Amino acid sequence: MKRNKKILLSPPHIGVNELKFVNKAFETNWIAPVGPNLSLFEQKISEISLNYHVAALSSGTAAIHLALILLGIKKDDEVLCSSFTFAASVNPVKYLMANPIFIDSEKESWNMCPELLEKAIKDRLKKNKKPKAIILVHLYGMPANMEKIMNISRIYNIPVIEDAAESLGSKYLGKPLGTFGEFGIFSFNGNKIITTSGGGALISKNESLIEKSKYLATQARNKKPYYEHLDIGYNYRLSNVSAGIGLGQLEVLNKRVLAKRAINIFYRKSLSSISGISFIDESEQNYSNFWLSTMILDKKKTIGAENLRLYLEKNNIESRRLWRPMHLQPVFSDCISYVNGVSEELFDKGLCLPSGTAMSEEDLQFIVDKIKNAI
Ligand SMILES: *Cc1c(COP(=O)(O)O)cnc(C)c1O
Numbered sequence: 072m073k074r075n076k077k078i079l080l081s082p083p084h085i086g087v088n089e090l091k092f093v094n095k096a097f098e099t100n101w102i103a104p105v106g107p108n109l110s111l112f113e114q115k116i117s118e119i120s121l122n123y124h125v126a127a128l129s130s131g132t133a134a135i136h137l138a139l140i141l142l143g144i145k146k147d148d149e150v151l152c153s154s155f156t157f158a159a160s161v162n163p164v165k166y167l168m169a170n171p172i173f174i175d176s177e178k179e180s181w182n183m184c185p186e187l188l189e190k191a192i193k194d195r196l197k198k199n200k201k202p203k204a205i206i207l208v209h210l211y212g213m214p215a216n217m218e219k220i221m222n223i224s225r226i227y228n229i230p231v232i233e234d235a236a237e238s239l240g241s242k243y244l245g246k247p248l249g250t251f252g253e254f255g256i257f258s259f260n261g262n263k264i265i266t267t268s269g270g271g272a273l274i275s276k277n278e279s280l281i282e283k284s285k286y287l288a289t290q291a292r293n294k295k296p297y298y299e300h301l302d303i304g305y306n307y308r309l310s311n312v313s314a315g316i317g318l319g320q321l322e323v324l325n326k327r328v329l330a331k332r333a334i335n336i337f338y339r340k341s342l343s344s345i346s347g348i349s350f351i352d353e354s355e356q357n358y359s360n361f362w363l364s365t366m367i368l369d370k371k372k373t374i375g376a377e378n379l380r381l382y383l384e385k386n387n388i389e390s391r392r393l394w395r396p397m398h399l400q401p402v403f404s405d406c407i408s409y410v411n412g413v414s415e416e417l418f419d420k421g422l423c424l425p426s427g428t429a430m431s432e433e434d435l436q437f438i439v440d441k442i443k444n445a446i
Pocket residue numbers: 129130131132133156157159160208234236237257258259260270271
């Protein structure tokens with residue numbers, strides 16, 4: 072069977088009401104980064120996040136940047152970061168001339184290893200460098216070990232920023248991700264589970280911190296007949312037009328989560344009996360949105376991740392290797408890291424499979440057949 076349409080990794084999936092909200096913005100001339108869509112979007116995000124306070128922003132990266140500023144991160148401060156992630160988790164640390172310290176993954180969730188985190192903290196304390204924050208990622212929708220990580224955060228009094236860019240709709244012990252740390256961040260980039268075409272959000276239980284983030288995100292203007300500036304500001308607010316897309320997308324978030332989970336089950340059922348192929352398991356505490364379905368390929372028993380990727384590419388199917396850990400990235404080669412080999416092995420063996428929720432069952436079957444052919 073020859074197909075012309077390329078199957079993409081995770082393209083946007085627009086619902087029915089997005090355009091209605093966008094049109095409303097045009098009809099009422101609320102085209103600026105302020106207006107009714109924006110307020111309502113923040114309210115709706117709050118409703119699915121334990122009524123935490125929300126600032127809708129221009130990107131998830133901007134949200135991490137503001138969270139670090141609000142935690143007082145300055146030049147030469149140390150910030151403990153998940154190594155197994157997308158670079159946007161870490162780049163804002165460098166914007167502030169601070170130093171990321173990379174922590175490797177645990178095998179269970181693929182996220183930050185609690186034991187290694189504690190070891191790193193003890194080691195930094197011994198060197199008289201107390202880390203100022205932890206940026207913890209929930210990768211591909213899978214929750215990190217929140218019980219252990221938050222315990223460490225409390226013992227050593229180091230605040231956590233939860234990078235939940237990939238995990239809106241995921242839960243740990245029934246509690247939504249992003250609500251465990253001092254701050255949570257979401258991304259609404261085009262490839263994420265829901266999108267505003269580009270955007271993000273910062274959430275916190277602490278109202279004054281979120282108010283301050285909105286102030287910093289709108290150029291730090293003080294209310295005077297002229298603009299008076301006491302702080303360096305940023306242009307980081309989400310537009311009212313984009314928020315309209317987000318409102319339509321939020322209506323289908325639950326559907327998208329269920330669809331992503333169904334895609335994951337389909338891959339598992341169709342492929343896990345093949346020798347040399349395995350999937351990450353969801354523990355009892357975890358409810359993952361399975362933003363991307365991933366697969367691990369044994370190098371001896373299969374053709375391996377990179378060869379499969381190339382084979383799928385030839386068949387008009389986009390897949391992607393797992394994130395290359397930050398401690399292996401040339402741009403971060405001067406950073407300290409605490410490693411155990413887990414993320415390196417995952418990078419070596421893992422592949423992200425097409426996970427778009429608009430795929431048909433035929434598409435999925437086509438992908439599975441091609442994977443079976445290749446292996
Ligand atoms: C997408 C992503 C980000 C950045 O979000 P943007 O909205 O694209 O800036 C940060 N961290 C992780 C883990 C991501 O996947």
